[in-house]
Amino acid sequence: MTILVTGARGAVATELIALLRQRGLSVRPASSRPSDPSIATCDLTDPATFPAVLAGADSVFLYAEPSHIDAFVKEAVTAGVEHIVLLSSSAVLAPAPETNPLAKSHVDVEHALTAAPIRSTLLRPGAFAGNALAWSWPIKAGVPVSLPYPDSYNDPIHEADLAEAAAAVLADPALGGRAYTLTGPESITCAGQIGILSRVTGHDIAIRKVTREEWKAEMADYVSGPIADALLDWQQSNEGVPTEITTDVERLIGRPGRTFATWAQEHATAFKP
Known part of the structure; x- marks a missing residue:
């Protein structure tokens, strides 16, 4: 199983990559501005970068960039991706998220994923x-x-707890396919x-x-x-x-x-x- 991790230079993704590798999983780090040859190019604002980085990927850890999410989903389906884990936001739970500047980008990506024929998991941290x-x-x-x-x-x-939650969902298919509100x-x-x-x-x-x-x-x-x-x-x-504090983090990481x-x-x- 190959897991594509977008936004590889971010705090959550950096920790997530290390956790997945500790589990012995194959990871493909990707960034819009790769810092070294071991990081693939994936600019979520540039659909031309999607085919190569998605080829052979089974799962994806995705940041919520809505500008070309339909193209990303289409290419992911073509590539045979089975599972996308989205770093969303609990802002989508607020009233009228479509008109809320803090929620809009996340809710647009959530809608695109839930309408796609790919299992998706929505991580909604506060x-x-x-x-x-x-x-x-x-x-x-x-x-x-x-x-x-x-x-x-x-x-x-803590960003490390968010990374642990993402790693748990990516490693165990039984945990996927739903939304988690993480506090x-x-x-x-x-x-x-x-x-x-x-x-x-x-x-x-x-x-x-x-x-x-x-x-x-x-x-x-x-x-x-x-x-x-x-x-x-x-x-x-x-x-x-x-x-309001939820128990979803403890449910996913066991503490x-x-x-x-x-x-x-x-x-x-x-x-x-």
Whole structure:
């Protein structure tokens, strides 16, 4: 069995590739910008790259890029692919996901896969623990972290746990063909995550409560327009409201997921001056 892993340079895919190889499975890492000859070319925005990379693949780990998903699915069917595991998002479970900028790309890919004659598995994580790296610059610079909704809850999942869940589904066909909502093991506020980072780095980290417009101005080089507004709306809706935690991660990997504190300890150097 050959497993094509797209987005091979990403945090989840990098861990997944290692896990699959540890299981003795044949893996074909692929990226839109291969860093070395051992990585195949698969640009999900360029259908010309699809035939060669899909040839001989039995399963695929796929990132949610909707621009040419119909062409990708068609080529996967032609190549004889039997199973596609999609890294989607729990944003698709929100009301009217087709009009939600955070969910739109994921729901479009989900629809294309579920309509195809290939078994598909949908992994729907919430917040990634690694999202906290967006705070690394102000923390390292010794300035307060700007938060419009410091008491907004989320469910940070460790990327390594997400990779383990994907590996389990790819290795065991009995687990496939359904959707999984993947959360971290705890619901925690943004301010709570900052507190944990303070403890693991040994430095007090201040929070500056800002308005929506101040936050958008500060983040304009990284996120803007409808995406920024959708992120803010999502944070506002979760302010003071703990996130519902699921058991799907434990079901797939056989143990509780890693806590945000574990992730923070592993990545403490990224936040130190």
